[in-house]
Every structure is written in structure tokens, then in C-alpha cells.
Amino acid sequence: MIKPISAFAVLGALALALTACGTTDVAASADTDTSAATGVGCADDATTTSTGPVDLTDAFGRTITLDQPAQKVAVLEWQQIEDVLSLCLTPVAVADADGYRTWDTAEELPESVESVGTRQEPNLDTLFATEPDLVIVEAYTRDDAIITQLEKYGVPVLATLGANAEDPIAQMLGTFDLIAEATGRTERADVVKEEFAQHLADAKTDIADSAPAVTDFVYFDGWVDGGNVSLRPFGQGSLVGELGEELGLTNAWTGEVDPAYGLGQTDIEGMTTIGDASLFYTGTVDPDSESFVDAAAQNPAWASIPAVAEDRLAAFPGGIWTFGGPRSAEQIIDAYVAAITK
Incomplete structure (x- = not known):
């Protein structure tokens, strides 16, 4: 049984068991193509990626400012890995790549993508060796430990909310929109949402x-x-x-x-x-x-x-x-x- 890692705290009262899949770090691939059309329908995608500065507010009211849309993104949770791929962008690094490939088959993750440890304990040195221009995480509070850790490296961090039972479909689509805005792929996001x-x-x-x-x-x-x-x-x-x-x-x-x-x-x-x-x-x-x-x-x-x-x-x-x-x-x-x- 697998459950969302970020849900560990909020589900404590239910005493749910936690099982997580670990991975072994692999050497970074020099030929990783961050613009590869890996997502469903990406081979025929004709949408435009914006190039101007990005100024957005993440799920916790934090301001994210980028000189241009993020192109080399590292992603530490499976939903967000899937979202990046759906936006026709290949991440440079992800947490628990093997686990993703087992539990999430909606979008195929290329073998060349760097795996940086587990979702609970990502290897940050390996992550930042891939030189991302944005790290996407899942959190539940503004001062979540993972956000604090990552910010010390000086790379922008986009924090998304894992889930919200008040309207889970809107929450799912809202997270998708945030990632699309950060990567300049809002046109592609509109296509995916219309298809959904x-x-x-x-x-x-x-x-x-x-x-x-x-x-x-x-x-x-x-x-x-x-x-x-x-x-x-x-x-x-x-x-x-x-x-x-x-x-x-x-x-x-x-x-x-x-x-x-x-x-x-x-x-x-x-x-x-x-x-x-x-x-x-x-x-x-x-x-x-x-x-x-x-x-x-x-x-x-x-x-x-x-x-x-x-x-x-x-x-x-x-x-x-x-x-x-x-x-x-x-x-x-x-x-x-x-x-x-x-």
C-alpha cells in the first residue's frame, strides 16, 4: 500500500501504515533533453511556450519570481512529475523514479531522468548537481521543513498543496495550473484541461x-x-x-x-x-x-x-x-x- 508522503502528518489520527519505495541514485545523463515531447499528445502539440518573466504566488502565498519560465525543473512528488510531463517538459531530476513508474503510468518518465532518492528523504546534493532553475515540492504549511532546506540552495522553490478534500478536482487542476504558469506552458495546460x-x-x-x-x-x-x-x-x-x-x-x-x-x-x-x-x-x-x-x-x-x-x-x-x-x-x-x- 502506498500513500502520499505529504499526507503522513494529517493522516496520523487514522494510524495508516506507511510504505515507500526507495531508489538508487544514478549518474546524471548528459543528454537529458528538457524540452522532449514526453507527455501524452506532446508529439503533436502546437501550443506556444511563453518566454517572458514569471511572477506568481504559490499555494502558500509565497512569491516566485523568475527571469524566464523554468526549463530545468526538479520535482519531488509523483503528481507533480506527471503534471510536468503532461505539459510537454521533461524534468531534470525527480524523487523515487522507480516508484513513479510503478504507481503512475499516466505519463511515461524517460529513463534518462535523474532519480534523487526517496520522496521522504531526497538527496539534495544529487538534486542540485543537475542545476535546476526551479524545484517543485508538495507541502502542507508555508514553513514546511523541505521548503526551508531547499531555499538554502538559492534556487526558487514552487510549493504546491498535496490535496484538499473540500474540492479535490479543483485542487488537482489548480496545482496543474501553477506548474504551467511557472514553466510558461499555460496554453498547453488549457489543452489538457479541455481534454480532461x-x-x-x-x-x-x-x-x-x-x-x-x-x-x-x-x-x-x-x-x-x-x-x-x-x-x-x-x-x-x-x-x-x-x-x-x-x-x-x-x-x-x-x-x-x-x-x-x-x-x-x-x-x-x-x-x-x-x-x-x-x-x-x-x-x-x-x-x-x-x-x-x-x-x-x-x-x-x-x-x-x-x-x-x-x-x-x-x-x-x-x-x-x-x-x-x-x-x-x-x-x-x-x-x-x-x-x-x-
Whole structure:
């Protein structure tokens, strides 16, 4: 089970386990092309990148001033890595490249990009050896330790907010817009956002036309610890949950969730309270944990859940990052359509 690193503090009350993928630093590639068209649709992109000075305010009211849009960016969180790639820019350095490639397949990260350690503890010496003109981070407060550390190097730091359960879709798009502004790629951002909006509208029509017998759902992931199965429902305020509701479905998880990501915590018995709702879960294989679904099937209570008994339990395709940007959101939408209309 993987969860957003920046969510560690806000999710403490839920006592969620933390699993993170580490990486080994590799030598910087001299031929890294920071202008390569790596994102979906970038090969045919005809948008214009601005060249003038940049003066913007980040998610914490900090002013970011650049003589020109950032071209060599280092990125320390997966959603923002995806966003940079969607904007047709290849980062010079990222945190946990191997983990990104496992958990976020919405945009392909070139092998040439420097990996600078884990998301929790990036190797700053390796990061700054790539000579970025902007570092993009995820934080929760203006005085977050990572911002303070990075600012000592004298390189501009764009701090983005990890999530906001009050409006997760708007938050996701707002982060995308910030990065686009910092890199001079607002025209490209508009194209991606329009594609996302059309993707959502088309999928909503597809689901409505299929007239599903059950429209209630719960999306969840989980992990196994000492033989015990812990499940994490994505409730109100989660990006996955809100995308489902935008499609005309109803998120049936009504338990307690955290104020940033909309995530809850329960066990198998707790999942028996969701009524007839269909169950969807992550299909990404965690290399550090056994299958929580296989483990759950060993508990007799699991078979009593209507969705399990009626074969309305479905895995979303592997590699969908449920805390990602517009392209991940499109993957989530496609997964809903495939599961609902099968």
C-alpha cells in the first residue's frame, strides 16, 4: 500500500501504515533533453511556450519570481512529475523514479531522468548537481521543513498543496495550473484541461446510457500487516470518489475520512456496512506487500458482502495513481466506465 508522503502528518489520527519505495541514485545523463515531447499528445502539440518573466504566488502565498519560465525543473512528488510531463517538459531530476513508474503510468518518465532518492528523504546534493532553475515540492504549511532546506540552495522553490478534500478536482487542476504558469506552458495546460473535461463528459454519457442496476460504489486499497487486513476506503473528498460522483455514481463510504485526501480506515467487518454498493480497488501490485484482496478472501465475512457475493468486485488497472493529475484522472474515469458498463 502506498500513500502520499505529504499526507503522513494529517493522516496520523487514522494510524495508516506507511510504505515507500526507495531508489538508487544514478549518474546524471548528459543528454537529458528538457524540452522532449514526453507527455501524452506532446508529439503533436502546437501550443506556444511563453518566454517572458514569471511572477506568481504559490499555494502558500509565497512569491516566485523568475527571469524566464523554468526549463530545468526538479520535482519531488509523483503528481507533480506527471503534471510536468503532461505539459510537454521533461524534468531534470525527480524523487523515487522507480516508484513513479510503478504507481503512475499516466505519463511515461524517460529513463534518462535523474532519480534523487526517496520522496521522504531526497538527496539534495544529487538534486542540485543537475542545476535546476526551479524545484517543485508538495507541502502542507508555508514553513514546511523541505521548503526551508531547499531555499538554502538559492534556487526558487514552487510549493504546491498535496490535496484538499473540500474540492479535490479543483485542487488537482489548480496545482496543474501553477506548474504551467511557472514553466510558461499555460496554453498547453488549457489543452489538457479541455481534454480532461471532455473525457469526463463523454464517460458520464456512456455510464448513463448503460443504465447500471447499481450506482453506489466504494473504492478502496489496503495492506496486510501481521496477517491482519487493513482497508482504506476513499470517501467524500477523495479524488477517486469525487470523480465517481461526477460520473453520476454515489460514493457509499460514509465513515470518517481525513480532511486532505478524504481517506478512511476500516477492516473487513467495517466493509460489510456499505450495503449493495459495488467494490472497486487498486490493481497496482505493491512489491512490498502481499495482496490485501487475497488475504481478505480468507475471512468468511468478506464473502457476505453483496458486491463480493454477486461478483461486483473489480480491480482498476494497475499503475493508476489515485492522487495524480489530469491524465491520471482520465485513467480513473476510464476504469469506472469499464467496471460499470461491463
